Amino acid sequence: MTADLEATIAAVRPADETAMRAARDLQARLTKPAGSLGTLEELSVRLAGLAGVCPPPLPAPATVAVFAGDHGVHAQGVTPWPQEVTAQMVANFVAGGAVVNTFARQAGADVMVVDVGVAIPLHGGATLLDANVRRGTRDLSVEPALTRDEAQAAVEVGLGVAQALVESGAKCLLTGDMGIANTTPAAALIAAFTGRDPAAVTGRGTGIDDETLAHKTEVVARALARHRLDPADPLGVLAAVGGLEHAALTGFILGAAANRVPVIIDGVIAASAALAAAAFAPDSVAAMVAGHRSAEPGATVALAHLGLEPLLDLGMRLGEGSGAALALPVVTAAVRVLHEVATFDSAGVSEK
């Protein structure tokens, strides 16, 4: 491991119990029946613990970082979409025309696009970072998708993006991904880190029929059988069956956690990266907020393994960071309550 990755892992610390206690005490004194804000109350407590202060900072400004990469396993027929759609959608993100751009505008978040492994050379733009590690992975069902050095380089791209965003003032980071075929490595990663069967974690991705789903599940099973995967060696797992955007998202999540900034986890690709981040640094889970429950079955398995309850459950399975962007106003509201709502004392409201 390089000094950067080692230092980041060492900087990930547990939540601050004092700040969490202060948030729980404050929640009990606000002008509402105790517990009436449900999940939002525990979320506010977790974010106070992450920040080490009560109330924690509002999650603004916020940026969705969309990490894009391509996949050698595309050759196995695991997705109906041609590989060039990855590069074409990156251009769409940069032009502001994708769903994530719309949802981010609605939530007041910025969008940043990072080419960490797109197969086709892209033309740079104001919001496109060229950090290409290689032009797509190798086919994980026949050989390791990446070398350890490539996987580590991609993790460090994500670390660097998180660090730069925090240094420029971001108070909340949101995960995004784009990569045709990337639900296949996500399924393999989730199986490797949770020990669940390929059939329990492999889903329909962008939309495939029963026959293709059976084939995709078999491709994941073959990959797991081919590589000797040790969940205690997350870099090795990412290299063998991961993707460049999965590795970069792992670094991005670790970078957020090391800086004690919340990171909203989007769908199944981010959830698989979150498992890798937790394998590197178990305390990084304190920085993770599950934005939504993706329809992809592996997402539910991964979030349950991490002990995270998703904020929204809308049957979405788009990726791009769309579910994370939709969840941002909910996170903001949870924190804002601690900043603004009057206490029984201050408002002169009688207690029961």
Ligand SMILES: O=C(O)c1ccc[n+]([C@@H]2O[C@H](COP(=O)([O-])O)[C@@H](O)[C@H]2O)c1
């Ligand atoms: O976020 C999710 O849970 C999610 C679920 C299904 C598909 N996707 C997106 O769809 C693409 C991968 O789907 P596939 O079928 O090509 O593996 C990739 O660009 C992902 O961002 C994303």
Ligand SMILES: Cc1cc2nc[nH]c2cc1C
């Ligand atoms: C059109 C399209 C948009 C996407 N956004 C994220 N993954 C995607 C996959 C496709 C195919």
